Amino acid sequence: MKKLALIALLSSMVITITYPVVEVVSAYGYRNQVDGKELKAGYILQNGKKVAAVERTNTDGSLDNSFGTNGLVTTKIATQSYATRIHPQADGKIFVEGWASFAEDPLNAEDRFVFKARYNPNGTLDTTYAKNGIFLEREEVKL
Numbered sequence: 001m002k003k004l005a006l007i008a009l010l011s012s013m014v015i016t017i018t019y020p021v022v023e024v025v026s027a028y029g030y031r032n033q034v035d036g037k038e039l040k041a042g043y044i045l046q047n048g049k050k051v052a053a054v055e056r057t058n059t060d061g062s063l064d065n066s067f068g069t070n071g072l073v074t075t076k077i078a079t080q081s082y083a084t085r086i087h088p089q090a091d092g093k094i095f096v097e098g099w100a101s102f103a104e105d106p107l108n109a110e111d112r113f114v115f116k117a118r119y120n121p122n123g124t125l126d127t128t129y130a131k132n133g134i135f136l137e138r139e140e141v142k143l
Contacts, residue, residue: 026082027055028098033088037064041083041096044074052081052098054119068123075125077115077134078102092121100136112139 027042036059043050053074056067063071075081078100087095096117103111115136118129125133 028082028084029086029096031086031088033092034090035059039086039088039094041086041098043082044072046074046076050080050082051076052083052096052100052115052117054083054086054094054096054123056123066122073119073123075117075134077117077136078113079104081115083117093126094119094121099139113137114139 027040029041031039033039033056038057040055040057042053042055044053045051051074053072054068055072056064057071058064065071067073077098079102081098081100083096083098085097087097089095096119098115098117100113100115101111102113113136115134116130117134118126119133120126127133129135
């Protein structure tokens with residue numbers, strides 16, 4: 001059985017939580033909502049490619065089944081993408097920021113984008129924000 005390992009970096013401490021699922025998620029950003037539920041932003045590997053992911057857990061640490069699919073939402077923004085920041089809003093919506101690349105090599109500086117996405121409280125994209133819930137802008141590279 002493959003496992004999903006969620007890794008959160010807290011200062012110099014690394015916490016790993018394992019759930020029985022298919023792929024691996026690495027979390028870069030985390031926040032608590034007003035109701036105490038925890039949000040984590042990062043990526044999940046699908047066919048060897050990074051796909052932006054958001055996970056929500058209940059106050060007891062269990063996955064929140066009212067969010068996405070079994071507490072996890074993935075959004076394919078480009079060939080590779082990962083979420084780095086997460087901001088719960090007062091209205092229950094969730095704002096996420098991250099990086100995306102249409103190149104096979106996500107470190108290709110000439111093809112790197114910043115994305116911003118907004119999700120509804122149930123994990124669906126908020127289509128009233130930007131273009132179908134996602135704003136994408138080419139990153140300026142300064143040499």
